[in-house]
Amino acid sequence: MTVDLPAAGVPEHLAEVHARIRAAESRFGRAPGSVALLAVSKQQPVEKLRAAYAAGQRAFGENYLQDAIPKLDLLCDLAGIEWHFIGRIQGNKTRPIAERFAWVHSLCDLGHARRLAAQRPPALPPLRACVQVNLSGEATKGGLAPEAVGDFLAACAGLPGLAIVGLMTLPAPAEGEVAQRAPFAALRMLRDRLASPACPLPELSMGMSDDLEAAVAEGATIVRIGTAVFGPRG
Numbered sequence: 041m042t043v044d045l046p047a048a049g050v051p052e053h054l055a056e057v058h059a060r061i062r063a064a065e066s067r068f069g070r071a072p073g074s075v076a077l078l079a080v081s082k083q084q085p086v087e088k089l090r091a092a093y094a095a096g097q098r099a100f101g102e103n104y105l106q107d108a109i110p111k112l113d114l115l116c117d118l119a120g121i122e123w124h125f126i127g128r129i130q131g132n133k134t135r136p137i138a139e140r141f142a143w144v145h146s147l148c149d150l151g152h153a154r155r156l157a158a159q160r161p162p163a164l165p166p167l168r169a170c171v172q173v174n175l176s177g178e179a180t181k182g183g184l185a186p187e188a189v190g191d192f193l194a195a196c197a198g199l200p201g202l203a204i205v206g207l208m209t210l211p212a213p214a215e216g217e218v219a220q221r222a223p224f225a226a227l228r229m230l231r232d233r234l235a236s237p238a239c240p241l242p243e244l245s246m247g248m249s250d251d252l253e254a255a256v257a258e259g260a261t262i263v264r265i266g267t268a269v270f271g272p273r274g
């Protein structure tokens with residue numbers, strides 16, 4: 041008898057994604073364990089997040105604040121769970137991100153940076169942030185133009201409560217590893233150019249279900265994986 045539980049398959053899919061990451065680390069000469077898995081749980085039911093947590097996953101990424109907050113409430117019993125905000129920051133809705141998330145991957149507005157810094161509760165560690173970079177110039181996508189990132193980092197320096205730890209990108213889907221690697225290489229080179237002792241930018245948040253190998257090849261330290269872990273979004 042098979043029972044169609046909503047979270048069936050999540051532990052197996054998670055194990056498969058870990059195996060893909062390990063294989064890519066080995067193939068591209070990356071240190072074992074140097075690529076972290078962020079499980080992107082947007083539009084997924086909390087049962088699936090619980091199943092992933094039970095299988096050892098701790099970092100979860102959400103895109104939409106209004107969907108995320110009820111999930112954070114429902115899962116507040118899970119010790120050590122870590123929430124990452126990866127979606128577009130809507131208007132001035134920064135307070136729930138500052139108060140309840142550990143990371144934001146989609147920072148690209150100085151007003152948002154200042155608000156997040158001011159709203160971060162002093163009792164919490166600084167909010168870790170990646171600056172989102174729009175490498176393709178697609179007008180519909182969030183992110184700063186590469187030329188604007190240096191000034192943005194300088195303007196964020198010294199904001200209390202906010203630690204800029206790296207760069208993030210979300211390229212248009214591409215076929216084949218060569219085409220997939222190009223924007224990831226561009227993000228890595230931008231990081232190499234902008235990193236300084238005061239702002240070393242160790243993190244590169246890049247790679248999703250269909251292009252994680254290409255991202256690992258180009259230096260990703262965090263891959264953001266949704267469908268390969270949780271299945272199609274509801």
Ligand SMILES: *Cc1c(COP(=O)(O)O)cnc(C)c1O
Nearest residue numbers: 080126248249264265266267268
């Ligand atoms: C949805 C999403 C992902 C995950 O995409 P999959 O293709 O489902 O792995 C990663 N990053 C961002 C910013 C997303 O919105």
